[in-house]
Amino acid sequence: MxxxxxxxxxxxxxxxxxxxxxxxxxxxxxxxxxxxxxxxxxxxxxxxxxxxxxxxxxxxxxxxxxxxxxxxxxxxxxxxxxxxxxxxxxxxxxxxxxxxxxxxxxxxxxxxxxxxxxxxxxxxxxxxxxxxxxxxxxxxxxxxxxxxxxxxxxxxxxxxxxxxxxxxxxxxxxxxxxxxxxxxxxxxxxxxxVNPDDFQPCPADEEYLDSWGLAGKKVIGFIGSFYRYEGLDLLVRSFARVAENQPDTVLLLVGGGEMEDELRALIASLGLTDRVVMPGRIPHERVPGVYAMIDILAYPRYSMRLTELVTPLKPLEAMAMGKVLVASDVGGHKELIDDGQTGVLFKAGDEQALAERLQMLLDNDQQREALQQQGMRWVREHHTxxxxxxxxxxxxxxxxx
The missing domain is CATH 3.40.50.2000 (Glycogen Phosphorylase B;)
Incomplete structure (x- = not known):
């Protein structure tokens, strides 16, 4: 037909x-x-x-x-x-x-x-x-x-x-x-x-790992389009708080879009140029290898009608890859993420709350592992x-x- x-x-x-x-x-x-x-x-x-x-x-x-x-x-x-x-x-x-x-x-x-x-x-x-x-x-x-x-x-x-x-x-x-x-x-x-054959735990992309200088680092990451509602400026400011106590942690922002120049200026003003990596867009087939090098995926969307009503795709990809994620408590995220079970939610727009959730997960390997396993199991059972x-x-x- x-x-x-x-x-x-x-x-x-x-x-x-x-x-x-x-x-x-x-x-x-x-x-x-x-x-x-x-x-x-x-x-x-x-x-x-x-x-x-x-x-x-x-x-x-x-x-x-x-x-x-x-x-x-x-x-x-x-x-x-x-x-x-x-x-x-x-x-x-x-x-x-x-x-x-x-x-x-x-x-x-x-x-x-x-x-x-x-x-x-x-x-x-x-x-x-x-x-x-x-x-x-x-x-x-x-x-x-x-x-x-x-x-x-x-x-x-x-x-x-x-x-x-x-x-x-x-x-x-x-x-x-x-x-x-x-x-x-x-x-x-x-x-x-998600297609489980395309998104599943795999080795990190060694070429990117080396060229971006991420070997041996704890990596907080975002992969996607830099729309204003994604809240990446909030993520950078929250990371600035985390970076003070985490010298081996870096922020990886993969993608591009309308916020790119503004983000670079913000990163420079906060003195984070050597702690934030922005490599631009990458070929789609190499995305799984980039997920593999990230310890925590961050989705800090601001609250507006669009984000309250619409669910994103990226958190599902992260779960399928066996990655832990932190996301704002907008409606679109709450429809996908069970707080404390398949991921961690924070109050949308709250810079301090995001920093605290990131710090909590960086400090607790056992909690990260539990969330990773539960998220991967849930997405494969319900969202292929x-x-x-x-x-x-x-x-x-x-x-x-």
């Missing part, structure tokens, strides 16, 4: 969004489905390399829409994007003859998919990974409660009412939609997961991609025409 997926962007771009997508497609293929993908003009806005109208990546077919120019005026660029995506999606759907359309957030993908589904009399699944209006708040393009924010929220709710089924990333998003009047029976969580994606069979069977 052919499923036509509509994405914001995809591989070869690297992001949590693209890696989740690739894992969903792999899992669907194992379930007997045939995923085909269309990406929006957002893909070409971010991808600077060569591309073609139709590409094969890791055995999956990707159709590209091509970039659309930015235009002045409120929502004009978004409107142009949706028109272009609707045309391309209609063309691909006529060619590929899918049984179901499956649009993934943001809502800019869902509206064109809704139009094409109506034109071709196809059922539509809308899968939400985060609400577009909340992501826009973090990016600084709107404010919570603004006219644009409220309008976007109303559009998102309308699409959920008209879609045949709504898949969501986690229970926080489901509860929010139910509060908007979307029937719970119409909403199915497709939780994040094979387990979390099995619900697609029920979703598709219920709406197939």
């Amino acid at each position: 052919k499923i036509l997926h509509i994405l914001d962007h995809s591989l070869p771009l690297h992001s949590g969004y693209t890696f989740r997508s690739q894992n969903l497609f792999r899992a669907q293929r194992k379930l007997g489905y045939e995923p085909v993908i269309v990406t929006s003009p957002k893909h070409e806005e971010s991808w600077q390399g060569d591309w073609a109208d139709k590409e094969e990546i890791n055995g999956f077919t990707y159709y590209r829409t091509g970039a659309t120019p930015s235009l002045p005026g409120p929502m004009t660029s978004e409107a142009r994007l949706m028109v272009a995506l609707a045309r391309r999606l209609y063309q691909v759907a006529r060619e590929e003859q899918p049984v179901i359309l499956h649009a993934h957030s943001p809502v800019l993908n869902a509206l064109p998919a809704l139009w094409v589904a109506h034109k071709l009399k196809l059922p539509l699944v809308y899968e939400i990974r985060a609400f577009w209006e909340d992501a826009a708040v973090d990016h600084g393009t709107t404010q919570e409660g603004s006219l644009r924010y409220r309008l976007t929220k109303r559009i998102e709710t309308m699409v959920c009412r008209r879609a045949d089924h709504v898949a969501i990333l986690c229970n926080g998003l489901k509860n929010d939609l139910v509060a908007r009047g979307i029937g719970a029976q119409k909403i199915t969580p497709v939780f994040n997961g 991609w094979q387990q979390t994606t099995a619900v697609y069979q029920d979703i598709y069977a219920a709406i197939k025409r």
Whole structure:
């Protein structure tokens, strides 16, 4: 059964969004489905390399829409994007003859998919990974409660009412939609997961260990995108407290993004240049070897609607690798982490509380070992991609025409 997926962007771009997508497609293929993908003009806005109208990546077919120019005026660029995506999606759907359309957030993908589904009399699944209006708040393009924010929220709710089924990333998003009047029976969580073959205890990456000067050190680490809501500035300030009493401990921040320059300036102002390593982004296939060299993973997200509602992927990877983690007590973390059992939580935004949790774990090898074993056992029992994606069979069977 052919499923036509509509994405914001995809591989070869690297992001949590693209890696989740690739894992969903792999899992669907194992379930007997045939995923085909269309990406929006957002893909070409971010991808600077060569591309073609139709590409094969890791055995999956990707159709590209091509970039659309930015235009002045409120929502004009978004409107142009949706028109272009609707045309391309209609063309691909006529060619590929899918049984179901499956649009993934943001809502800019869902509206064109809704139009094409109506034109071709196809059922539509809308899968939400985060609400577009909340992501826009973090990016600084709107404010919570603004006219644009409220309008976007109303559009998102309308699409959920008209879609045949709504898949969501986690229970926080489901509860929010139910509060908007979307029937719970119409909403199915497709939780994040891990592939145990890709993420399991392994030797440290010796090349990085040597070039980054981490041999013989205790390492507190973060791997991911440097979004403002990740709280990496809080982590640096908390580490400054820990570093005073831990001369052999270093902080490793792997990745990049909007906070990179600000973080480097903060690190320099605190006199931590020789204690904090920021190597930039690394190839995805080398990530497990970097996890292996880290003693404690830190996830200090600030509290905002996005972090309270949405669960991240990285803590699951850390657990699968047999690593202990410290995370802020936002809703997205509490949905994944049992405090004191599979990880350690601290009060979001509290610099001192984070420093205390880090110090506690650095001082207690036995506690770290217990948390590592319990976290690894839990994620392998409940959050492999094979387990979390099995619900697609029920979703598709219920709406197939």
